[in-house]
Amino acid sequence: MIHNETIVAQVTCPGKSSVGILRISGTQSKTVAMELLGRVPLARFATYSKFLDVNSNVLDQGISLWFPAPHSFTGEDVLELQGHGSPLIMDLLIKRILSIKNVRLAKPGEFSERAFLNNKLDLIQAESIDDLINAETESSIYASLHSLQGHFSLFITELMNLIIKFRVYIESNIDFSEEDINLNIEDIVDSKFNKLNNQFLKIKKIVVEGKLLREGKKIVIAGPPNVGKSSLLNILSSSNRAIVTNIPGTTRDLLYEHISINGITCELIDTAGLRDTENLVENIGVIRAWEMIKQSDHILFVIDATIKLSEQKKICDEFIHNLSKINIPITFVLNKSDLIKNKCNFEKIVGLKCISVSAKTGIGIDILRQNIIQIEKCNSRESIFIARRRHIHQIDLAYNEFLVAKKQWKLFKNIECLADSLNIIHRFLGEITGKYTSTDLLNNIFSNFCIGK
Numbered sequence: 416m417i418h419n420e421t422i423v424a425q426v427t428c429p430g431k432s433s434v435g436i437l438r439i440s441g442t443q444s445k446t447v448a449m450e451l452l453g454r455v456p457l458a459r460f461a462t463y464s465k466f467l468d469v470n471s472n473v474l475d476q477g478i479s480l481w482f483p484a485p486h487s488f489t490g491e492d493v494l495e496l497q498g499h500g501s502p503l504i505m506d507l508l509i510k511r512i513l514s515i516k517n518v519r520l521a522k523p524g525e526f527s528e529r530a531f532l533n534n535k536l537d538l539i540q541a542e543s544i545d546d547l548i549n550a551e552t553e554s555s556i557y558a559s560l561h562s563l564q565g566h567f568s569l570f571i572t573e574l575m576n577l578i579i580k581f582r583v584y585i586e587s588n589i590d591f592s593e594e595d596i597n598l599n600i601e602d603i604v605d606s607k608f609n610k611l612n613n614q615f616l617k618i619k620k621i622v623v624e625g626k627l628l629r630e631g632k633k634i635v636i637a638g639p640p641n642v643g644k645s646s647l648l649n650i651l652s653s654s655n656r657a658i659v660t661n662i663p664g665t666t667r668d669l670l671y672e673h674i675s676i677n678g679i680t681c682e683l684i685d686t687a688g689l690r691d692t693e694n695l696v697e698n699i700g701v702i703r704a705w706e707m708i709k710q711s712d713h714i715l716f717v718i719d720a721t722i723k724l725s726e727q728k729k730i731c732d733e734f735i736h737n738l739s740k741i742n743i744p745i746t747f748v749l750n751k752s753d754l755i756k757n758k759c760n761f762e763k764i765v766g767l768k769c770i771s772v773s774a775k776t777g778i779g780i781d782i783l784r785q786n787i788i789q790i791e792k793c794n795s796r797e798s799i800f801i802a803r804r805r806h807i808h809q810i811d812l813a814y815n816e817f818l819v820a821k822k823q824w825k826l827f828k829n830i831e832c833l834a835d836s837l838n839i840i841h842r843f844l845g846e847i848t849g850k851y852t853s854t855d856l857l858n859n860i861f862s863n864f865c866i867g868k
């Protein structure tokens with residue numbers, strides 16, 4: 416795809432630095448090279464160059480790199496200029512480049528968008544560039560790199576190939592009269608359904624792991640009022656985000672904080688104290704707290720160490736009973752341990768593994784952090800990819816349609832209906848890699864990138 420407009424942007428961060436890099440992409444890149452450098456540099460060699468203004472005065476000097484189409488990031492002619500990283504020099508150079516006809520400033524993500532439109536990357540790979548830049552942990556960097564290298568796309572392509580083969584088989588059978596239809600069709604369709612189901616389940620599994628890597632696991636801090644939940648959020652996130660008072664019912668809505676422990680990103684959520692209350696607003700907070708608890712990946716259930724053991728046991732049992740049908744790891748946190756002199760063995764009496772801490776003095780907080788790491792440690796397997804909500808949504812849409820198709824086939828054995836469903840599944844999956852993507856979706860994805868990417 417050829418764009419008439421050539422685009423320019425600074426690809427390094429704005430601000431003072433030793434080197435600032437400008438990228439120019441499009442058909443006018445050659446003209447930019449001729450005007451600024453006096454010649455087109457040797458392809459893919461670092462060339463020491465002077466960057467000239469309209470009167471051939473030197474604006475700056477540095478390295479120029481020339482990547483002729485199609486062997487460039489965008490697939491177009493690309494010129495990169497590495498000058499001194501002064502905001503003023505970068506500005507002067509950009510102004511100079513913009514004075515050349517048909518050159519304009521690049522929009523956010525426009526270089527990646529052109530790479531996608533010129534088939535240099537698929538959508539998953541383009542998105543993984545953004546994820547890589549924004550990665551906050553070592554494991555998410557590796558996962559983004561895997562996606563960028565096309566490993567995730569391969570899984571989707573494998574699934575698409577199964578669909579294509581299935582579609583070809585079904586479509587070719589539609590044209591035959593009933594007598595001519597392959598007698599084995601039911602067996603063949605069943606076997607194809609099974610293969611598809613296995614591949615769908617494989618992808619759904621890795622995609623959920625990938626989503627957790629991108630967004631971090633949800634750790635909910637729950638417990639009765641006034642036990643120190645907000646204090647725990649503050650000490651774990653090293654902030655004063657939550658208001659701490661000795662008035663029960665102070666936290667009425669969910670409070671979110673992102674923390675990184677040993678490279679693992681987690682989303683900590685403070686919730687309203689769990690109790691029966693007449694207060695309407697507080698009650699809404701309690702309902703929200705329960706909803707969040709049930710969707711979380713890990714619960715820190717906080718208990719007040721100063722109350723009677725029998726009372727502690729009752730509170731824990733009640734909480735476990737309420738979550739009996741849900742399998743979420745719970746860490747029992749016995750807070751305010753600084754206030755008790757005779758530390759009796761809670762674990763032995765209550766029968767639950769718990770960690771004694773003081774959110775006030777910091778006692779036991781490191782042990783709690785270690786415990787969180789142990790539970791949250793995503794096994795950084797090579798096959799983990801960064802997955803976005805968009806990918807998960809498309810896979811869910813495709814899988815639901817697949818289940819409907821399977822059910823309908825079982826009931827009616829209608830080959831036309833099956834062909835329609837397979838077409839829909841194919842389209843849903845195609846939107847992940849960008850084969851069926853609408854312009855709106857593209858704009859949405861690329862506009863979240865930073866300028867110069």
Ligand code: GDP
Pocket residue numbers: 639640641642643644645646647658659660661662663664665666688750751752753754772773774775776
């Ligand atoms: P929440 O209602 O469960 O969120 O509890 P807060 O974090 O608001 O704390 C309630 C009260 O307990 C406040 O007065 C805190 O200062 C106090 N508090 C919280 N953690 C500790 C602790 O570890 N030791 C002591 N002595 N007091 C604490």
